[in-house]
Amino acid sequence: MDEPVDSKTVDPSSVDRFPKQKAFNLGDVVTDAAKILTEEERTKLEEQNKRLVTPFQALKLEQEARKHWDLFYKRNENRFFKDRHWTTREFSELLAGEDPTAAASSSPLAKSDNVEKISVEKKLLEIGCGVGNLIFPLIEDGHRDYFIYACDLSPRAVELVRKHNLYDERYMKAFACDITTEEVFQTLPEASLDIVTLIFVLSAIHPEKFQSTVANIFRLLKPGGVVLFRDYGLYDMAQLRFKPGHKIAENFYMRQDGTRSYYFAEEEVSKLFCQTGFTVMVNSYIHRRTVNPKENIDVPRIFVQGKFRKSERT
Ligand SMILES: C[S@@+](CC[C@H](N)C(=O)[O-])C[C@H]1O[C@@H](n2cnc3c(N)ncnc32)[C@H](O)[C@@H]1O
Numbered sequence: 001m002d003e004p005v006d007s008k009t010v011d012p013s014s015v016d017r018f019p020k021q022k023a024f025n026l027g028d029v030v031t032d033a034a035k036i037l038t039e040e041e042r043t044k045l046e047e048q049n050k051r052l053v054t055p056f057q058a059l060k061l062e063q064e065a066r067k068h069w070d071l072f073y074k075r076n077e078n079r080f081f082k083d084r085h086w087t088t089r090e091f092s093e094l095l096a097g098e099d100p101t102a103a104a105s106s107s108p109l110a111k112s113d114n115v116e117k118i119s120v121e122k123k124l125l126e127i128g129c130g131v132g133n134l135i136f137p138l139i140e141d142g143h144r145d146y147f148i149y150a151c152d153l154s155p156r157a158v159e160l161v162r163k164h165n166l167y168d169e170r171y172m173k174a175f176a177c178d179i180t181t182e183e184v185f186q187t188l189p190e191a192s193l194d195i196v197t198l199i200f201v202l203s204a205i206h207p208e209k210f211q212s213t214v215a216n217i218f219r220l221l222k223p224g225g226v227v228l229f230r231d232y233g234l235y236d237m238a239q240l241r242f243k244p245g246h247k248i249a250e251n252f253y254m255r256q257d258g259t260r261s262y263y264f265a266e267e268e269v270s271k272l273f274c275q276t277g278f279t280v281m282v283n284s285y286i287h288r289r290t291v292n293p294k295e296n297i298d299v300p301r302i303f304v305q306g307k308f309r310k311s312e313r314t
Contacts, residue, residue: 128201282305
């Protein structure tokens with residue numbers, strides 16, 4: 001359930017820079033404006049600077065990133081992230097080429113029987129797939145518009161994807177890879193993909209590797225291909241909650257379990273993709289209030305969500 005965000009918490013004077021997606025939930029504020037911090041929040045952010053992660057510790061976290069994500073999936077298996085059923089609503093590109101007659105059947109099983117008839121010429125890569133919370137809801141909902149590649153740094157997460165009862169190599173392939181390196185090209189050729197999804201993944205990568213990651217994605221996409229992006233936004237409540245001893249660098253933090261998270265400014269994301277050669281289709285903050293009275297949850301979240309296209313003429 002989502003409730004209106006207090007409009008006083010976003011800066012109204014900020015100018016629009018890029019087209020924005022529409023608001024999909026009642027009360028979403030879709031904006032170029034960063035959250036305005038209260039005095040108390042500003043103090044909290046300043047306190048984080050009192051004790052920073054040491055350079056030695058920061059280097060170790062970077063070298064052991066795979067280990068930390070692998071342990072995360074050992075502990076949590078598929079219980080941590082929720083299935084992402086919102087993706088086809090907010091990223092309609094995931095439905096491109098859908099055969100409307102195929103939608104007549106609502107049973108995932110009936111659709112999987114039909115799999116041979118489905119065109120898999122189009123290819124999608126889900127980067128940082130975790131245990132498949134984006135790809136399996138697509139399959140469950142009968143969306144088979146793409147052959148799905150899914151990769152993750154954690155071999156354990158990839159193993160969990162492969163063991164899922166909807167995993168079927170006729171229309172998907174999961175593999176372990178570090179997207180910041182050239183490893184991905186051992187599985188996928190350059191200019192082979194129509195869509196890349198990057199959902200809460202870039203934030204887990206060291207900021208010094210953002211550029212090489214986005215450059216790899218650019219190389220992987222066909223001309224005209226699109227990146228669908230969502231990640232944590234600047235001053236999201238999770239950023240404000242970090243205590244001293246967790247900050248690694250500006251807007252980059254270590255969680256208790258050794259995994260890391262970056263909080264993005266909207267402009268920064270646009271700039272990153274533009275510098276690499278993408279055009280911004282839409283990009284904005286989404287300020288969303290997530291309320292669940294049953295679980296006693298009422299939290300204002302901030303995401304950056306965008307779509308970036310590789311030019312047809314590259
Ligand atoms: C916050 S989780 C998000 C998982 C999934 N995308 C979701 O939204 O449920 C971040 C994921 O990125 C993966 N990851 C982190 N660094 C990566 C890298 N360099 N290459 C590929 N995947 C990476 C992690 O293993 C983890 O599964």
